[in-house]
Amino acid sequence: MRYRQFGKTNLQLSVFSLGTMRYLASAENARQTIAKAVSLGINHIETARGYGKSEEYLGRAIASGLGLPRSQLYITTKIPPTADANYLQHCLDESLERLQLDYIDCLAIHGINTWEHLKLVRDEGGIAAVQQAVKQGKVRHVGFSSHGSLELIQAAIASDLFEFVSLHYYYFFQRHAPAIELAKSKNLGIFIISPADKGGRLYTPPQTLKDICHPLTPLELNYRFLLSDPGITTLSVGAASAEELIEPLQFGDRDEALTPVEIAAYQRLEAKLALDGQKCSQCYACLPCPEEINIPEILRLRNLAVAYDMREYGNYRYTMLENAGHWFPGNKGNRCTNCGDCLPRCPEQLNIPDLLADTHQKLNGAPRRRLWE
Structure with a gap:
């Protein structure tokens, strides 16, 4: 140690x-x-x-x-x-x-x-x-x-x-x-x-x-x-x-x-995360959202689910939204009203409403609370 x-x-x-x-x-x-x-x-x-x-x-x-x-x-x-x-x-x-x-x-x-x-x-x-x-x-x-x-x-x-x-x-x-x-x-x-x-x-x-x-x-x-x-x-x-x-x-x-072996592994992980132009770069420029949707975190979970098949982890975190208060704030992707406020702010020009809907479909499940609750 x-x-x-x-x-x-x-x-x-x-x-x-x-x-x-x-x-x-x-x-x-x-x-x-x-x-x-x-x-x-x-x-x-x-x-x-x-x-x-x-x-x-x-x-x-x-x-x-x-x-x-x-x-x-x-x-x-x-x-x-x-x-x-x-x-x-x-x-x-x-x-x-x-x-x-x-x-x-x-x-x-x-x-x-x-x-x-x-x-x-x-x-x-x-x-x-x-x-x-x-x-x-x-x-x-x-x-x-x-x-x-x-x-x-x-x-x-x-x-x-x-x-x-x-x-x-x-x-x-x-x-x-x-x-x-x-x-x-x-x-x-x-x-x-x-x-x-x-x-x-x-x-x-x-x-x-x-x-x-x-x-x-x-x-x-x-x-x-x-x-x-x-x-x-x-x-x-x-x-x-x-x-x-x-x-x-x-x-x-x-x-x-x-x-060098570890660095090569990180490089493989980064290359896999390209996602054919659908990767959220986590710049947070999409916030604030009128519906208080936690857009960057939701799209981070989508990044991981699509690139690495980390769906279990994505479900674990996504289902805490709206159930953990200030410990994990923000609403889920299905709250999106397609208002379009976030679209001109996204430097990647992502179709954020569609990606939010896709993430909700992939990761939503039974609500979760913090462990000690």
């Missing part, structure tokens, strides 16, 4: 972190998963008060002993954005009690997903309440997570209020590359959220994608894309059991520069 400095926190974190949203089958399953992660070199565990019994189970595991001194085990938990100092203090004290800890290494404001969330924290007293917790010794370092727009993430980073950021960024979703670069320039720790799952459900890739990536695997190429960037600190592994740690952690020491 390799370790990297988590930005200005100066903590040395393992390049893989244990995310705890999925180990909730039982306290014993959680203990086994945590113990296995630590035995394999993970020293950073991320939880949240919103993840069911995750904090409680993690606290029990820490109390039982994991073979790693507390000073070398780094815990991140997350609280919702708020300007209510009393509520924030209540959330933090409750988390500390569940975790059976005197302090939390890293506290993330969980889900600065809208401009209103950022205003609460930055302008209306939220950050002052967090800074008070730091002065009290209950928190060592403060950061934020976001599922919001690139512009919002950049604004939060530019506020200079945070020491680290947790965000979505993968080979198959590079929209947030400018935020990654801004975070590096500010010496923020960078934590990548769910690269195997949200990054493409790469633990169960379609045969078409496997064939393009061969002799490498899609999962390996995504991990290597991220770990070859020395500015990215750590990647989340959301294991539901100890066994699910084995495959991803075989890449824990693979942080060297990209090899």
Whole structure:
């Protein structure tokens, strides 16, 4: 396992972190998963008060002993954005009690997903309440997570209020590359959220994608894309059991520069994405949409479904639209009224209404919610 400095926190974190949203089958399953992660070199565990019994189970595991001194085990938990100092203090004290800890290494404001969330924290007293917790010794370092727009993430980073950021960024979703670069320039720790799952459900890739990536695997190429960037600190592994740690952690020491074989695989992936003139270039010029359709994300999912047969992943993400609120905002493609507002703004001159209808037909299914709901 390799370790990297988590930005200005100066903590040395393992390049893989244990995310705890999925180990909730039982306290014993959680203990086994945590113990296995630590035995394999993970020293950073991320939880949240919103993840069911995750904090409680993690606290029990820490109390039982994991073979790693507390000073070398780094815990991140997350609280919702708020300007209510009393509520924030209540959330933090409750988390500390569940975790059976005197302090939390890293506290993330969980889900600065809208401009209103950022205003609460930055302008209306939220950050002052967090800074008070730091002065009290209950928190060592403060950061934020976001599922919001690139512009919002950049604004939060530019506020200079945070020491680290947790965000979505993968080979198959590079929209947030400018935020990654801004975070590096500010010496923020960078934590990548769910690269195997949200990054493409790469633990169960379609045969078409496997064939393009061969002799490498899609999962390996995504991990290597991220770990070859020395500015990215750590990647989340959301294991539901100890066994699910084995495959991803075989890449824990693979942080060297990209090899010619890997570069050739990325070139094959890029060539396959041409789509005969129907590729969305992800410029976001089509927004805003009068019907609040998430056009770029929908067409990104279409890109992947058509080029690589990533329909299972596309269905997984597409059916969260209209069902996950600000965590995954925007309406589905069938809301299009053919108003034509987006057409003159598209530099690729795509027939966006037709592509939205096609994507809806390909990917729509039963509604989904976020896992802890």
